[in-house]
Amino acid sequence: MPWQLPLLVSLVALASGCALTLGTPYVPLYQLPSALRDADATLAGIVVTELRVPRLVLALAAGACLGAAGLVLQEALRNPLAIPEMLGVSSGAAFGVAAPLVLAVSIPAAVQPLLAIGGAVLGGGLTLLAAGLGRSPSAVLLTGAAVAAALQAALLVLMVMADQLDLQLIYRYLLGSLSARTWDDVTGLWPWLLVAAPALVLCAPVLSVLRLGDEDAEALGVRAQRARLAALAIAIVLIAPVTAVCGPVAWVGFLAPHLARRLNPTADAVRWLPWSAAWGAVVVVVADIPARLALAPVETPVGAWTALLGVPAGVALLRSGHRRPAARRRAEGSDAVRSEPSDKGPSPETRGQGHEQESDEAAAAGEAR
Amino acid sequence: MNRRFWALAALVVVCACAELLAGRGLSPAVVWDVLGGGGDATERHVFFQLRLPRLLVALGAGACLGVAGLVLQSALRNPLAGPEVTGVTPGAVLGAVTATALGLAGWESPLAVVVAACAGGCAGAALLWLLAGRGRGDPEQTALHGVLVSAVLGGLTAMVLLVAPGELGSVVQWLVGTTEGRVWQHWHLLWPWALAWGAAAWLLAGPLTLLRCGDELATAAGLSTRRARTSALLCAVALTAGAVAAVGALGFVGLLVPHVAVAVFGSDLRVSLPGAALVGAAVVCGSDAAAQLLSRLLAAALDFGRLTLPVGALTTCLGAALLLVVVRRAPSRTF
Numbered sequence: 001m002p003w004q005l006p007l008l009v010s011l012v013a014l015a016s017g018c019a020l021t022l023g024t025p026y027v028p029l030y031q032l033p034s035a036l037r038d039a040d041a042t043l044a045g046i047v048v049t050e051l052r053v054p055r056l057v058l059a060l061a062a063g064a065c066l067g068a069a070g071l072v073l074q075e076a077l078r079n080p081l082a083i084p085e086m087l088g089v090s091s092g093a094a095f096g097v098a099a100p101l102v103l104a105v106s107i108p109a110a111v112q113p114l115l116a117i118g119g120a121v122l123g124g125g126l127t128l129l130a131a132g133l134g135r136s137p138s139a140v141l142l143t144g145a146a147v148a149a150a151l152q153a154a155l156l157v158l159m160v161m162a163d164q165l166d167l168q169l170i171y172r173y174l175l176g177s178l179s180a181r182t183w184d185d186v187t188g189l190w191p192w193l194l195v196a197a198p199a200l201v202l203c204a205p206v207l208s209v210l211r212l213g214d215e216d217a218e219a220l221g222v223r224a225q226r227a228r229l230a231a232l233a234i235a236i237v238l239i240a241p242v243t244a245v246c247g248p249v250a251w252v253g254f255l256a257p258h259l260a261r262r263l264n265p266t267a268d269a270v271r272w273l274p275w276s277a278a279w280g281a282v283v284v285v286v287a288d289i290p291a292r293l294a295l296a297p298v299e300t301p302v303g304a305w306t307a308l309l310g311v312p313a314g315v316a317l318l319r320s321g322h323r324r325p326a327a328r329r330r331a332e333g334s335d336a337v338r339s340e341p342s343d344k345g346p347s348p349e350t351r352g353q354g355h356e357q358e359s360d361e362a363a364a365a366g367e368a369r
Numbered sequence: 370m371n372r373r374f375w376a377l378a379a380l381v382v383v384c385a386c387a388e389l390l391a392g393r394g395l396s397p398a399v400v401w402d403v404l405g406g407g408g409d410a411t412e413r414h415v416f417f418q419l420r421l422p423r424l425l426v427a428l429g430a431g432a433c434l435g436v437a438g439l440v441l442q443s444a445l446r447n448p449l450a451g452p453e454v455t456g457v458t459p460g461a462v463l464g465a466v467t468a469t470a471l472g473l474a475g476w477e478s479p480l481a482v483v484v485a486a487c488a489g490g491c492a493g494a495a496l497l498w499l500l501a502g503r504g505r506g507d508p509e510q511t512a513l514h515g516v517l518v519s520a521v522l523g524g525l526t527a528m529v530l531l532v533a534p535g536e537l538g539s540v541v542q543w544l545v546g547t548t549e550g551r552v553w554q555h556w557h558l559l560w561p562w563a564l565a566w567g568a569a570a571w572l573l574a575g576p577l578t579l580l581r582c583g584d585e586l587a588t589a590a591g592l593s594t595r596r597a598r599t600s601a602l603l604c605a606v607a608l609t610a611g612a613v614a615a616v617g618a619l620g621f622v623g624l625l626v627p628h629v630a631v632a633v634f635g636s637d638l639r640v641s642l643p644g645a646a647l648v649g650a651a652v653v654c655g656s657d658a659a660a661q662l663l664s665r666l667l668a669a670a671l672d673f674g675r676l677t678l679p680v681g682a683l684t685t686c687l688g689a690a691l692l693l694v695v696v697r698r699a700p701s702r703t704f
Contacts, residue, residue, distance in 0.1 A: 153620060298532065
């Protein structure tokens, strides 16, 4: 859509303006350049350069990672509901970070993302092993819910053991918080991004082939299972470092890909990937403003706000998916068979190779009628 | 059928004995001594003021959750409808936490907690009902919406806890579900509530069995399906809220106990409803005993005195494993 880019840019600009100026002390917009220039001289300069800018950068980076990872997961599993939270990936990563904190094992900061990755691999791997890769979306989802619940229980055991101060810290962390993050946290994220970004670029075209279904992908020369595993590994590498730094920020990985898809219904995975990352960044930056300012002296975690924003949006998307399957099916049709005119109705083959979810929904709607 | 009941009752008794013996502090010999009327004042206090009410609360809460789950699954004709995935348990937790944070309720006014939990549970169920469109479509869609509703309610609970951070320490045990430190007051609060609503569920057993057969059949047999379903849902919410107010959100008990009960006793609810109560009691009580034993062993092995394993963690892990088995065993999409 033509107005998508201006909308995106203006939203980011507005949210960044709010994030940099509002708060205590209030720095008016015209004073921002001078505050940035002499960073160490004034209070406003220190606050802006040492607290607000890193926080903004972190929010952008984390949102972009989560959005991209969500899209990769959903495309690789061909499941519009494959969310990091639901697959046990986020809970696993959080468990990996919280365990040493409670058990009072001191570890260097560089190891923390590795622990998070270990936990994420554990959670995600358990889910996918238990559910089987090719199963129906809802089976994977329910299995993921079970694994996530088990990991949650392990986390809660840790929380029961922790003392009051640790408990506050862990609880805030578990909800996903950006408060008091500095440049150190941002620089910790860079190496992982450097690994993940080229991998993403490489895997995006494969993803749009995977979308056609395993048999067609094999026929086109893609080893489907191996490609899928690689995509999952990339998603884990994207999610785990972010989780290590700011905790599991909920529902971004669900909201961003759906926004990207809904706004460009005719594109394919290669086009959706940057949009999904951009929308993820927007969601986190926008949600961070009420998280910082809504209950002013108390900071609320950004994850609670994304959950409160994201779940109603998700429900609305799910429900409107019932009513507007035609648009999506047309999109898939043009995906699958480029040469066909896109206004042609869905042919039986394209419907057959579309999402299982959609045919499920159609069947459910038929039963209801 | 009768033999199965006796076997299950025996299992419950075994679990109860294990629960009485498992805790730390008193060795089995001392327990035997106290039962015979001996023991010094401290031992008698531990046994009669701590262990016995804990045992009774675990039994009562387990029975409540089992019955509530079976009633819900029958009324919605949905094998995946447990109180945890229909928004009832998270709603009840939210209600209770909100009431505690606002100062309307606390440990000194337990009745208010139960009422608040009940209101929250009703709100959660109503939210799902609104979203999923009368709750009867596709079981998986309903379960999916239930997961979403639970996420919203969990987020709200988190917000409340952050606004009132002082409560976090006392509430966290309750988010996971534990029978730690339950005393006679909790039991006195739980049993009249459980008895009243359990009796109501028992009266509804016949209509619910008809509802399991499908709406057309039930209507043909002369049942007002709408009224029966509404009262059954009310009953399930009330039972869940009572259990949540007493022990907190024990994961997966209400989802999986009914499956076990139906597998053992068949789908005639007049038989399997008491069966579900027995299974629930046995499961919660047994897991509590196992959790106590495990935390004792772990504390001894790791030399880590603070370690206590809440029973909710154990039931959640157990339930997650069982759910995996159920999902895997099922053909591709019908559960």
